[in-house]
Amino acid sequence: MKLDVQQVLNWLEKTNEKIQMNKEYLTSLDRAIGDGDHGINMSRGFQEVIDKTSTTTYTSVSDLFKDVAMTLLSKVGGASGPLYGTAFLKMSMIVKNREPIDKKTLEDALESALEGILQRGKANLNDKTLVDVWTPVVDLLKDKEVIKGSELEEVSKNAMESTKERMAKKGRAAYLKERSIGHLDPGSVSSYYLFASLAEVLSEEE
Amino acid sequence: MSNVGIVLISHSLKVVEGIQEIIQQAVHNVPIEIAGGTDDNKIGTSVQKIINAIVKAYSEKGVLLFYDLGSAKMNADLAIELYGYENVKVVNAPLLEGAYVAAVESSIGKSLEEIEQSTQTITKDS
Numbered sequence: 001m002k003l004d005v006q007q008v009l010n011w012l013e014k015t016n017e018k019i020q021m022n023k024e025y026l027t028s029l030d031r032a033i034g035d036g037d038h039g040i041n042m043s044r045g046f047q048e049v050i051d052k053t054s055t056t057t058y059t060s061v062s063d064l065f066k067d068v069a070m071t072l073l074s075k076v077g078g079a080s081g082p083l084y085g086t087a088f089l090k091m092s093m094i095v096k097n098r099e100p101i102d103k104k105t106l107e108d109a110l111e112s113a114l115e116g117i118l119q120r121g122k123a124n125l126n127d128k129t130l131v132d133v134w135t136p137v138v139d140l141l142k143d144k145e146v147i148k149g150s151e152l153e154e155v156s157k158n159a160m161e162s163t164k165e166r167m168a169k170k171g172r173a174a175y176l177k178e179r180s181i182g183h184l185d186p187g188s189v190s191s192y193y194l195f196a197s198l199a200e201v202l203s204e205e206e
Numbered sequence: 207m208s209n210v211g212i213v214l215i216s217h218s219l220k221v222v223e224g225i226q227e228i229i230q231q232a233v234h235n236v237p238i239e240i241a242g243g244t245d246d247n248k249i250g251t252s253v254q255k256i257i258n259a260i261v262k263a264y265s266e267k268g269v270l271l272f273y274d275l276g277s278a279k280m281n282a283d284l285a286i287e288l289y290g291y292e293n294v295k296v297v298n299a300p301l302l303e304g305a306y307v308a309a310v311e312s313s314i315g316k317s318l319e320e321i322e323q324s325t326q327t328i329t330k331d332s
Contacts, residue, residue, distance in 0.1 A: 035249075037249070037250070041250070073253055073284065074245070074252070074253065074254055075245075076250075077217075077243075077244035077245075077248060077249070077250020077251060077252060077277070078250050078276075078277050079276045079277040079280060081253075081277065081281070082253070082277060082280035082281050082283075082284050083280065085284075086284070120280050120283065120284070121280060171276060172275070172276060
């Protein structure tokens with residue numbers, strides 16, 4: 001697999017489409033166990049990302065990721081801004097001078113992004129946060145020599161769905177304790193959209 | 207000589223405006239700056255507002271940041287990283303009580319480290 005600027009733009013556009021299409025759904029999930037702004041924040045943030053990246057010419061994925069990061073950091077008021085922003089900032093640093101991105105570079109970039117998310121949000125695995133989706137995705141990339149779109153889609157979807165039965169230990173939902181059980185974690189759902197979109201881009205190349 | 211600056215960070219502009227008012231009733235010689243709400247003053251926090259507040263409160267004595275919930279802490283950490291100042295710190299203490307104690311101690315000339323130390327043990331009785 002190889003990811004260049006055009007394919008990463010494609011990845012971002014697919015992610016934005018899913019987020020815009022599911023804006024109300026994300027908001028309803030967040031209203032159940034959080035502060036109800038995840039749909040609005042993500043839809044505004046990713047629309048700004050597309051507005052910025054579709055009107056800029058990029059010669060490297062590193063620069064593109066950096067713009068995505070800075071846009072999310074400055075335009076998203078909730079926790080998803082600093083978390084996704086940090087993730088893209090870390091990826092920008094890792095892919096620098098390693099383009100087009102091959103499987104090993106993608107693995108390193110996502111691993112560094114996860115480390116950034118962990119450091120920024122101070123969550124652990126199984127705290128019912130987006131970490132619960134990013135961790136198995138990074139593990140999948142580490143385990144496999146070749147990454148298939150269908151596998152990435154399946155792993156991220158299962159991981160997202162598994163947050164439903166967990167009790168939240170981090171984020172607004174943690175204040176609800178046992179009452180958070182039985183609801184999907186909104187950040188894990190938006191992370192699933194990100195990885196499902198990447199899976200589609202990878203599948204188109206297979 | 208300048209005193210340690212204080213930055214108040216909240217999801218709500220009204221919250222930090224109110225706390226700023228409470229503190230400034232008692233303390234007059236300490237920079238108290240606020241970063242409340244998102245860029246368009248909705249509920250949330252803004253890394254840019256936090257950076258602007260740090261710049262305004264800054265002196266060689268340093269700045270302490272107090273925050274309320276979730277993303278406020280993350281954006282406070284980010285502001286410090288993006289800005290790169292060494293003597294700017296996020297304090298893990300209650301927003302109102304912590305900032306109040308810090309402002310009073312700053313007004314009598316205490317250092318960043320001394321104030322940070324005092325805010326670690328704040329309870330409602332102190």
